[in-house]
Amino acid sequence: xxxxxxxxxxxxxxxxxxxxxxxxxxxxxxxxxxxxxxxxxxxxxxxxxxxxxxxxxxxxxxxxxxxxxxxxxxxxxxxxxxxxxxxxxxxxxxxxxxxxxxxxxxxxxxxxxxxxxxxxxxxxxxxxxxxxxxxxxxxxxxxxxxxxxxxxxxxxxxxxxxxxxxxxxxxxxxxxxxxxxxxxxxxxxxxxxxxxxxxxx
Amino acid sequence: xxxxxxxxxxxxxxxxxxxxxxxxxxxxxxxxxxxxxxxxxxxxxxxxxxxxxxxxxxxxxxxxxxxxxxxxxxxxxxxxxxxxxxxxxxxxxxxxxxxxxxxxxxxxxxxxxxxxxxxxxxxxxxxxxxxxxxxxxxxxxxxxxxxxxxxxxxxxxxxxxxxxxxxxxxxxxxxxxxxxxxxxxxxxxxxxxxxxxxxxxxxxxxxxxxxxxxxxxxxxxxxxxxxxxxxxxxxxxxxxxxxxxxxxxxxxxxxxxxxxxxxxxxxxxxxxxxxxxxxxxxxxxxxxxxxxxxxxxxxxxx
Numbered sequence: 001x002x003x004x005x006x007x008x009x010x011x012x013x014x015x016x017x018x019x020x021x022x023x024x025x026x027x028x029x030x031x032x033x034x035x036x037x038x039x040x041x042x043x044x045x046x047x048x049x050x051x052x053x054x055x056x057x058x059x060x061x062x063x064x065x066x067x068x069x070x071x072x073x074x075x076x077x078x079x080x081x082x083x084x085x086x087x088x089x090x091x092x093x094x095x096x097x098x099x100x101x102x103x104x105x106x107x108x109x110x111x112x113x114x115x116x117x118x119x120x121x122x123x124x125x126x127x128x129x130x131x132x133x134x135x136x137x138x139x140x141x142x143x144x145x146x147x148x149x150x151x152x153x154x155x156x157x158x159x160x161x162x163x164x165x166x167x168x169x170x171x172x173x174x175x176x177x178x179x180x181x182x183x184x185x186x187x188x189x190x191x192x193x194x195x196x197x198x199x200x201x
Numbered sequence: 202x203x204x205x206x207x208x209x210x211x212x213x214x215x216x217x218x219x220x221x222x223x224x225x226x227x228x229x230x231x232x233x234x235x236x237x238x239x240x241x242x243x244x245x246x247x248x249x250x251x252x253x254x255x256x257x258x259x260x261x262x263x264x265x266x267x268x269x270x271x272x273x274x275x276x277x278x279x280x281x282x283x284x285x286x287x288x289x290x291x292x293x294x295x296x297x298x299x300x301x302x303x304x305x306x307x308x309x310x311x312x313x314x315x316x317x318x319x320x321x322x323x324x325x326x327x328x329x330x331x332x333x334x335x336x337x338x339x340x341x342x343x344x345x346x347x348x349x350x351x352x353x354x355x356x357x358x359x360x361x362x363x364x365x366x367x368x369x370x371x372x373x374x375x376x377x378x379x380x381x382x383x384x385x386x387x388x389x390x391x392x393x394x395x396x397x398x399x400x401x402x403x404x405x406x407x408x409x410x411x412x413x414x415x416x417x418x419x420x421x422x423x424x425x426x427x428x429x430x431x432x433x434x435x436x437x438x439x440x441x442x443x444x445x446x447x448x449x450x451x452x453x454x455x456x457x458x459x460x461x462x463x464x465x466x467x468x469x470x471x472x473x474x475x476x477x478x479x480x481x482x483x484x485x486x487x488x489x490x491x492x493x494x495x496x497x498x499x500x501x502x503x
Contacts, residue, residue, distance in 0.1 A: 018391055020387050020390070020391065039390075039395075040387070040390040040391055041390045041391075041392075041393050041394055041395045041396065044390070044391055044392055044393035045393045050391040050392075052388065052391070056385050056387075056388040058380070058381050058384045058385055058388070058389075059384060060380065060384055060446075061377070061380060061381065061384070065377055065380075065381075068377065069377065069378075069381050069389070069392050069394075070392060072378070072392045072393040072394050073392060073393035074393075115392070119392075119393070
């Protein structure tokens with residue numbers, strides 16, 4: 001899990017893992033398989049879930065349709081939406097027939113995470129899940145991330161500028177600057193001020 | 202008064218042909234942002250498919266089953282035109298996404314090639330398709346008004362196609378995928394949707410619908426290689442006037458243009474009628490550039 005500053009290439013990193021942007025140098029591996037050359041949809045089918053910055057809910061589709069689309073990844077074994085999703089995000093259950101575009105920012109964020117989780121990915125990429133979202137919902141999202149972590153069947157990679165949030169939910173962090181990793185370590189026992197200083201440089 | 206009622210009816214039947222053609226265009230132009238000038242030629246291909254089906258029935262099945270040919274021609278013109286559309290998409294159109302103006306030129310070139318191809322295969326003169334006997338005649342509603350079965354059949358066909366497209370887009374898995382890809386391509390792909398496959402299928406369906414329009418047109422007159430060019434402008438007007446991305450908009454647009462055409466023609470003459478329709482459309486778009494129906498939501502407002 002990671003925490004970075006503005007315009008240093010963090011969203012690009014996630015996009016390149018997802019295959020939305022090309023990877024000019026280096027390679028992407030998933031379970032010891034090189035997926036650098038695979039198209040985005042195949043990577044998704046191999047088990048990467050993606051919650052982009054800005055959430056990218058389909059605005060004209062209902063909440064229910066947005067969730068169903070999350071199952072495209074393994075479309076052959078279709079099943080009804082599991083209760084668990086609504087336990088994590090109770091607010092979604094009450095607005096299944098609303099258009100995705102009519103939801104508030106926080107609700108859209110929760111929908112985006114639910115949509116990514118519904119296909120039970122092995123890796124979940126979260127791009128600034130707290131951006132532009134009211135504090136109470138940030139807390140909810142933090143709780144969900146911790147819950148998923150404790151269950152232990154999904155690896156999460158979070159890009160975030162909100163230092164306190166990410167130090168709270170993450171196990172391990174990388175600090176990134178101009179496309180390079182400048183600091184990394186366990187979140188446990190590190191003083192956030194140390195990172196702050198590094199970022200200031 | 203009676204003649205005017207008949208004019209309205211004719212207007213509705215012209216609308217229904219336009220609607221069939223415009224449904225396909227609403228998909229390729231409205232959703233995929235490709236200005237497909239070859240869409241008219243898809244109408245032409247559908248019409249010639251009907252012609253060929255008719256000839257095949259005459260040569261192989263004889264008179265007894267001849268009347269059934271039209272029933273076979275409708276799905277066949279959809280499939281064959283759809284297949285041509287598919288080939289077009291995977292060879293040429295796929296390079297044109299996001300390049301709207303280039304798509305106009307390239308597809309215009311395709312339309313000329315297809316017209317010449319039709320000329321080489323079927324000859325330049327128009328050919329006739331004989332309507333099946335069960336579509337001759339009509340319903341007499343008032344003492345001197347008769348509604349021809351052919352036109353009623355086209356209206357019915359258009360209604361069925363609308364219902365089909367609606368069910369497909371809004372109730373099926375493939376339809377949901379199409380809507381997702383058209384709204385946010387990279388997100389749809391990130392969820393595991395093969396967007397290339399969706400693109401070519403969407404384009405094929407749009408083309409196939411034009412094929413059905415061509416099939417319907419054979420009931421109204423003879424067909425020739427330039428059949429499509431007569432309809433392409435009106436069809437584009439329907440889509441622009443109706444507003445992008447809404448089926449109801451396409452229906453309203455087709456009704457407005459179809460009835461507008463016949464009404465203005467009735468009070469003036471053919472060419473002046475056309476000018477008046479154009480003028481009305483331009484004025485309307487000045488007032489409402491989005492057309493009759495536009496999509497509004499929080500996200501799109503930003």
